[in-house]
Amino acid sequence: MQKYITVKGAHEHNLKNVSIKIPINRISVVTGLSGSGKSSLVIDTISTEGKRRYIETFSSYARQFLDRVDKPKIEEINGLLPSIAIEQVNPVKTSRSTVGTMTELSDYFKLLFSRAAKLYCEKCSKEIKRDSIEELADFVKKLKGKKIAVIFSVKKPPKFSNEEFQTWMSSQGFTKIFSQSKTIAKVVAGRFAITNKIDTGEILEALELASKLGKNYFEIVDLETYGCITHMRHDICMFNM
Known part of the structure; x- marks a missing residue:
């Protein structure tokens, strides 16, 4: 492929x-005073010739259904590719119209960026990743020597006292409450002393349970310092917690 579009004698x-x-x-940006020939060069010459050559690749049967494109006044043009030109005039009279909505590409770009884009922390510039449960279990196993708890937050039923709420949670199999306020309680899904013999299955079970009941949001807490080691399963940078 050529490196340049070469225009001679336009x-x-x-x-x-x-x-x-x-x-x-x-x-590339073409700029200049009004009437200096910007549109004549870019739209009426380069883009028109690119469109004309592209249409010439169609069969004669297909070309009869397309508008005729006259060859622009030019001596020679090389390295030209099929072109797409967007005019300055917006036929849709609304401030919400964009190139994406007018070309019907907006939804596809949203899907592309949501799946293929990479998110970086604005503070430390590190890439932010959403970890899987298995990756979180590997992370926990590396916390050798620590005693940790996997906790999730739930809303307390109205008018429940702390004792009533704890009794209610105990009936569902949760005997440990990490902390609670009038409206929110942090419930322990599992506690672990991290050693070389730690059961990965138990860690996975606690993480999956906390993720499910906490609606994809839970915390891993150091039981010695009561500090949060990390929040997980959200697009949050672990280095700026």
């Missing part, structure tokens, strides 16, 4: 024997 409209080289796969 005479379209008010252009007077203009020759230019435009790099391919780069963003």
Whole structure:
């Protein structure tokens, strides 16, 4: 593939024997005073010739259904690719219209960026990743020598006292409450002393339970310092907790 679009002797409209080289796969800006020939060069010459050559690749049967595109006044043009031109005029009279909505590409771009894009922390510039339960279990196993708890938050039923809430949670198999306020309680899904013989299955079970009951949000807490080691399963940077 050529590196440049080479234009020689462009005479379209008010252009007077203009020759230019435009790099391919780069963003190029054509600027100048009103009436200097910007649109004549970019739209009426380069884009029109790219469209005309593209249409010529179709069969004669297909071309009869397409509008005729006249060859612009130009001596020579090389390295040209099929072109797409977007005019300055917006036919849709609404402030919410964008290139994405007008070309019907907006939804596809949303899907692309949500799946393929990478998120970086604005403070430390490290990539933020959403870990799987298995990756979280591996993270916990590396906390050798620590005593940790996996906790999740739940809303307390209205008018429940702390004792009534603890009795209610005990009936569902949760005997340890990490902390509670009038409306929110942090419930322990599992406690572990991290050694080389720690059962990975028990860690996975606690993490999955906390993730399910905490609606994909839970914490891993150091039971010696009562400090949060990390919040998990949210797009949050672990280095800026």
